Amino acid sequence: MQNLHGSTLDTDVGLSDSHLVTEGEPDWSRLFGAPADGGQRTAPSYAEEEGAEIGHQPDLAAMSVAQVRAYLLGLLEELARSPDALLDDELHEDGTRSVSSQIAVALLGAAAAAAGRKRLVNLASTDYADLRSIGGLARLVHGAVRQGASA
Amino acid sequence: MTLALEPVQDIDTAWASAVRSAIDLPNGRAVHLLITVTSALPAALDLAPAIDALLSAKDEYSVGTVASTIFPVELYRPPAFGFTHGLAAPALEELDAAAAALYNAYRQALPSLLTASGNSMGTYFQRMISYGDREGGGFNQLQERIKSLRAMTAPNERTKGRGTGNFFNLDLAGDGAGESAGAAGLQLLDPRGRKERGFPCLVHIDLTVVDRRLHLLAVYRRQNLITKGYGNLLGLARLQAFICQQSGLALGDLAVLAAFADAEEQHYGKRAIRALLDEAEQQRARP
Numbered sequence: 001m002q003n004l005h006g007s008t009l010d011t012d013v014g015l016s017d018s019h020l021v022t023e024g025e026p027d028w029s030r031l032f033g034a035p036a037d038g039g040q041r042t043a044p045s046y047a048e049e050e051g052a053e054i055g056h057q058p059d060l061a062a063m064s065v066a067q068v069r070a071y072l073l074g075l076l077e078e079l080a081r082s083p084d085a086l087l088d089d090e091l092h093e094d095g096t097r098s099v100s101s102q103i104a105v106a107l108l109g110a111a112a113a114a115a116g117r118k119r120l121v122n123l124a125s126t127d128y129a130d131l132r133s134i135g136g137l138a139r140l141v142h143g144a145v146r147q148g149a150s151a
Numbered sequence: 152m153t154l155a156l157e158p159v160q161d162i163d164t165a166w167a168s169a170v171r172s173a174i175d176l177p178n179g180r181a182v183h184l185l186i187t188v189t190s191a192l193p194a195a196l197d198l199a200p201a202i203d204a205l206l207s208a209k210d211e212y213s214v215g216t217v218a219s220t221i222f223p224v225e226l227y228r229p230p231a232f233g234f235t236h237g238l239a240a241p242a243l244e245e246l247d248a249a250a251a252a253l254y255n256a257y258r259q260a261l262p263s264l265l266t267a268s269g270n271s272m273g274t275y276f277q278r279m280i281s282y283g284d285r286e287g288g289g290f291n292q293l294q295e296r297i298k299s300l301r302a303m304t305a306p307n308e309r310t311k312g313r314g315t316g317n318f319f320n321l322d323l324a325g326d327g328a329g330e331s332a333g334a335a336g337l338q339l340l341d342p343r344g345r346k347e348r349g350f351p352c353l354v355h356i357d358l359t360v361v362d363r364r365l366h367l368l369a370v371y372r373r374q375n376l377i378t379k380g381y382g383n384l385l386g387l388a389r390l391q392a393f394i395c396q397q398s399g400l401a402l403g404d405l406a407v408l409a410a411f412a413d414a415e416e417q418h419y420g421k422r423a424i425r426a427l428l429d430e431a432e433q434q435r436a437r438p
């Protein structure tokens with residue numbers, strides 16, 4: 001029996017409970033709660049190896065809030081399992097995409113790495129409302145980077 | 152009173168059964184509560200919105216947030232296939248890259264994450280992938296366990312492709328410092344610690360493989376069944392699925408043993424909890 005990748009399958013490996021199995025391979029997207037029509041990628045499009053930085057290394061300190069927002073949207077695409085799954089049906093009240101707190105913190109981490117900093121914000125003193133949207137995050141990142149640059 | 156619940160097939164039923172059993176006990180509290188789910192995912196997740204409504208009314212973290220402390224599913228892009236021995240190199244690279252990206256994204260987030268209220272002692276997933284260093288530079292237990300599980304089923308002279316392994320005894324030495332690389336359990340509580348309360352409630356995860364099926368047992372000192380119970384089950388189920396996909400093993404049972412389980416009557420009110428259980432019952436009855 002051959003699998004999709006050309007290797008010989010050991011018939012016992014990878015089999016799962018019958019309702020999860022499609023021709024011997026579980027529906028991994030469904031297992032992780034991804035939408036049925038998406039969420040899986042067919043080829044690596046980001047960090048190829050552990051330790052690789054996610055995204056590019058832009059000069060965040062030179063960016064406007066709008067540019068930071070665009071940068072974060074790019075990071076979101078690279079970072080997120082399935083961008084559609086992360087967003088509410090409607091935009092956040094500030095007019096930008098809504099994000100979950102999990103993704104918000106991941107974006108802050110990636111932006112901090114891009115800025116060469118360990119962290120950009122202290123969440124304990126952050127208005128959590130700013131973590132709900134790309135717009136809020138952009139304002140946080142922009143302010144933190146500018147503050148760091150002028151310090 | 153020890154409560155070993157009947158194994159059920161999904162986490163929705165398991166959670167409702169656990170709460171229903173506990174709430175019938177004095178003060179809604181049980182000792183040695185054992186929950187077993189025979190096919191942990193996919194959960195219907197029908198109950199999440201109703202539970203979230205109750206949690207939100209009390210300003211508690213949502214089901215998704217609780218689940219993400221155990222497995223941050225939104226940072227993982229699952230390839231469409233799982234590990235098998237003999238997997239073509241590009242596919243294997245893709246599988247490994249998906250795991251590496253998850254670890255890396257979470258490590259990058261850790262310095263920020265630790266500044267959030269309640270996270271100063273670290274997070275569960277941090278302890279799995281960076282034991283000994285809350286800011287991301289520690290030992291990756293999860294990666295090591297996946298390596299061990301892959302090696303266990305390798306069709307070579309040494310292993311002969313065996314698909315059964317119980318690493319529980321080794322797990323007693325699993326201090327997370329990398330000295331027990333063969334241990335399959337994930338140790339989440341420092342055995343040298345003397346603390347009497349607080350994080351972590353989840354102290355141990357055992358991984359036992361029988362006939363190439365991965366069974367996961369999570370041991371909690373304490374489990375707050377409403378505030379955390381459903382999210383914990385969801386996070387553990389996703390963790391189990393991740394390990395299975397990355398190691399090529401089939402999903403086995405997911406069991407949760409709580410030394411002390413609390414239905415949290417005082418916090419949420421017995422009436423609200425029973426209403427939630429009624430809602431669960433109705434949802435299960437729907438076609």
